[in-house]
Amino acid sequence: MQPIEVGVLGATGMVGQHFVKFLQGHPWFQLTWVGASERSTAKKYKDATTWRLAGAMPAEVADLTVEECKPGNAPKIVFSATDASVATEIEQAFAKAGHVVVSNSRNHRMDADVPLLVPEINAEHLGILPKQRELRGWPGMIVTNPNCSTIALTMGLAPLKQFGIRKLVVTTLQAISGAGYPGVPSMDIMGNVIPFIGGEEEKMQQETQKILGDFTGGELRALHAKVSAHCNRVAVVDGHLVTISVELEHKPKHDDLVHAFNSFTAEPQKRNLPSAPNQPVIYMPEKDRPQPRRDAERENGMACFVGRVRECPVFDYKFIALAHNTVRGAAGAAVLNAELMQSMGLIS
Ligand SMILES: NC(=O)c1ccc[n+]([C@@H]2O[C@H](COP(=O)([O-])OP(=O)(O)OC[C@H]3O[C@@H](n4cnc5c(N)ncnc54)[C@H](OP(=O)(O)O)[C@@H]3O)[C@@H](O)[C@H]2O)c1
Numbered sequence: 001m002q003p004i005e006v007g008v009l010g011a012t013g014m015v016g017q018h019f020v021k022f023l024q025g026h027p028w029f030q031l032t033w034v035g036a037s038e039r040s041t042a043k044k045y046k047d048a049t050t051w052r053l054a055g056a057m058p059a060e061v062a063d064l065t066v067e068e069c070k071p072g073n074a075p076k077i078v079f080s081a082t083d084a085s086v087a088t089e090i091e092q093a094f095a096k097a098g099h100v101v102v103s104n105s106r107n108h109r110m111d112a113d114v115p116l117l118v119p120e121i122n123a124e125h126l127g128i129l130p131k132q133r134e135l136r137g138w139p140g141m142i143v144t145n146p147n148c149s150t151i152a153l154t155m156g157l158a159p160l161k162q163f164g165i166r167k168l169v170v171t172t173l174q175a176i177s178g179a180g181y182p183g184v185p186s187m188d189i190m191g192n193v194i195p196f197i198g199g200e201e202e203k204m205q206q207e208t209q210k211i212l213g214d215f216t217g218g219e220l221r222a223l224h225a226k227v228s229a230h231c232n233r234v235a236v237v238d239g240h241l242v243t244i245s246v247e248l249e250h251k252p253k254h255d256d257l258v259h260a261f262n263s264f265t266a267e268p269q270k271r272n273l274p275s276a277p278n279q280p281v282i283y284m285p286e287k288d289r290p291q292p293r294r295d296a297e298r299e300n301g302m303a304c305f306v307g308r309v310r311e312c313p314v315f316d317y318k319f320i321a322l323a324h325n326t327v328r329g330a331a332g333a334a335v336l337n338a339e340l341m342q343s344m345g346l347i348s
Pocket residue numbers: 009010011012013014015016035036037038039040041069081082083084086087104105106147148177178179180181325326329330
C-alpha cells in the first residue's frame with residue numbers, strides 16, 4: 001500500500017508532539033506536513049519546537065518546514081491539535097477546502113452533525129457525515145475524538161451498554177499531562193489534589209451521553225442516562241483513572257459482568273486496524289489494579305484497563321477504569337479514528 005500523506009495542525013504543541021511521535025513508523029500514514037501559529041511558521045520543525053516527550057524527535061519530521069495553518073498545500077488528511085481559541089476557524093477552513101479534519105480539540109465535539117467517534121463504541125455515528133456535508137456544504141469533513149477523561153469512562157462502559165446504562169456517578173483522578181505544558185505549577189500539585197478542572201465535568205457528562213448514544217433516523221441521539229462527574233487533578237504524570245458507580249436496566253450477575261469486559265471486541269479489532277489494541281478493554285482481577293504508573297503504557301497506551309468490579313450499595317456495580325490520557329485520550333484516538341475512516345472507504 002502506498003503511504004497516505006497526513007499533516008498535523010498545531011504540531012509544535014504538546015498534543016501535536018504526541019501526534020508526531022505516534023505517527024512515527026505508521027504503516028499507512030506518513031507525516032509530511034506540519035502547521036502551527038505564525039510564531040513558528042517558516043522555521044524548521046526542530047527549531048520551532050521544544051521537544052518535551054521521552055525519546056528523540058523523529059528525524060524525518062525534524063527538518064520539515066512549519067506551515068501556516070491554512071489549507072493550500074496540506075495533505076488531504078489533517079490531524080488537529082491546535083489551540084482551542086483558534087480551532088473552530090482553522091478546522092472549518094480545512095473542511096471547506098476539502099480536507100478530512102480528524103480533530104482532537106473540543107470545539108466541534110458537541111455539534112449535532114459532527115461524529116464524536118470512539119471506534120470501539122460508535123463507528124455507526126460516521127453515518128452522520130453525509131448530513132454534515134449537506135448542511136455545511138463542505139467537500140471535506142470534521143470528525144472529533146473525546147476529552148481525555150471521557151475516553152477512559154466510555155471505553156470502560158462500552159461492554160455494559162448491552163445491560164442498559166441508566167445512571168452514573170464518576171470521580172476522576174487525572175494526570176498532570178492532561179493540562180498540557182507547563183500545566184499545573186509544581187507548588188500546587190506536589191503532595192496535593194486539586195478538586196477542580198475548568199469545564200471538565202460538563203464535558204464529561206455531555207460527551208458521554210453523545211458517545212454512548214445511537215445513530216437512528218438520520219440523527220445522533222444522546223443516551224438518556226444521567227451522568228454526574230467529579231473531576232480532580234492528581235500528582236500523576238500520565239494516565240487518567242476513573243471510579244465509576246453505575247445503575248443498569250438489567251443487572252447482570254458479577255461473573256457475567258466480568259465476562260462482558262473480557263469478551264468485549266469491536267470494529268477496530270475486526271478490521272485489524274494498525275493502532276487497535278488486541279483487546280480494547282482489559283479486565284484486571286488483582287485487588288489493587290489498574291494503576292496509572294504500572295498499566296497506562298501497556299498495549300501502546302491504546303487499551304482501557306478496568307478492575308475492582310464489585311456490588312455498589314447505592315447503584316448496581318462500581319469499578320475502576322484507566323486510560324492513557326495523551327495516547328488513547330488524544331493523539332492515538334485520532335489516529336485510530338482516521339484508520340477506521342480509511343478502512344471504511346470514507347477517505348477517497
Ligand atoms: N494537553 C492534552 O492532554 C490535551 C488532551 C486533549 C485535548 N487537548 C486539546 O488539544 C489542543 C492542543 O492542546 P495542547 O496542550 O497541545 O496545547 P499547546 O501545547 O498550547 O499547543 C497549541 C498548538 O496550537 C498552535 N497555535 C496556537 N495559536 C495558533 C494560531 N493562532 N494559529 C495556528 N496554530 C496556533 C501552537 O503553535 P505555536 O507553537 O506556533 O504557538 C501549538 O502548535 C487543545 O485544543 C486542547 O484543548 C489537549
